[in-house]
Amino acid sequence: MQQLFSQYATSEATQWLTEKQKQVQSSQTGKEIYLPFSAAPRYVGKAPLNPTSEELDQANQLRQGFKPDNWTTDQLARTILLLGLSGDDADNYSKTILKLFGTADMGELVALYAALPLLPHPDKFVHQATEGIRTNMGNVYEAIALDNPYPFKNFSEAAWNQMVLKTIFTGKSLNRIYGLDERTNPDLARMLSDYAHERWAAGRTVTPELWRPIGPHINETIVSDIKRLFASDNETEHEAAALTCYQSNYPEAQALLDQHPLLKHKIREGQLTWSHIGQKAITA
Incomplete structure (x- = not known):
């Protein structure tokens, strides 16, 4: 140094x-x-x-x-x-x-x-x-x-989750949180989904990066959020939805991804990543 x-x-x-x-x-x-x-x-x-x-x-x-x-x-x-x-x-x-x-x-x-x-x-x-x-x-x-x-x-998990949520709340990129993917957890996924619903109810948008920690924890409740993303007119939200589904073993999430073969192909080829979404968030 x-x-x-x-x-x-x-x-x-x-x-x-x-x-x-x-x-x-x-x-x-x-x-x-x-x-x-x-x-x-x-x-x-x-x-x-x-x-x-x-x-x-x-x-x-x-x-x-x-x-x-x-x-x-x-x-x-x-x-x-x-x-x-x-x-x-x-x-x-x-x-x-x-x-x-x-x-x-x-x-x-x-x-x-x-x-x-x-x-x-x-x-x-x-x-x-x-x-x-x-x-x-x-x-x-x-x-x-x-x-x-x-x-x-x-x-702790509670402090970690609070930090991730505040990072989104303050408009900073999740792409710069070290270890984000390794420390995803069900409580964080629920908190982020709840936050998205609060924003939507107020007529506001959410950053597509919000869905990054959610993929491994998609369930019957969260899958409806992913459907909403795919129904959006925003291309980046489609990409985020596809990446989220790609990280999930939930059957309905996999079925949704299969309906978007081009996005699935881009993910498999490394052409579409969460870093790509993060860069878009920075320049938006």
């Missing part, structure tokens, strides 16, 4: 971070992190990172799902400082991190939440992270929910 930082920061900023990192690493109490963590933007700037595909692959190797492509130099510097803290004593370590959370401004919160998958003792921060998804600060919420493997690994 230091190598990535040095590519986007000045030599002065790199020198400053190296000095502060050494101080943090040699700290017995962890208190040496507080001032540099707060001051980082002043010394290293806020230049956006533009990591290459190779650098993103290296980040993913560091922690599967870790994707710092929307980070800035100050965020990366703060993460490097966090990683310099000794994690030998789990209680002392978590107290230091939670104290940072307690006094953080928005930029510091973004750095802290996005760094969670890299920190030791991840179980110590579950309560903080689940409380964090209640925030009304968009940047902070995105740091937790999007391109972050921490929720996938650590959230």
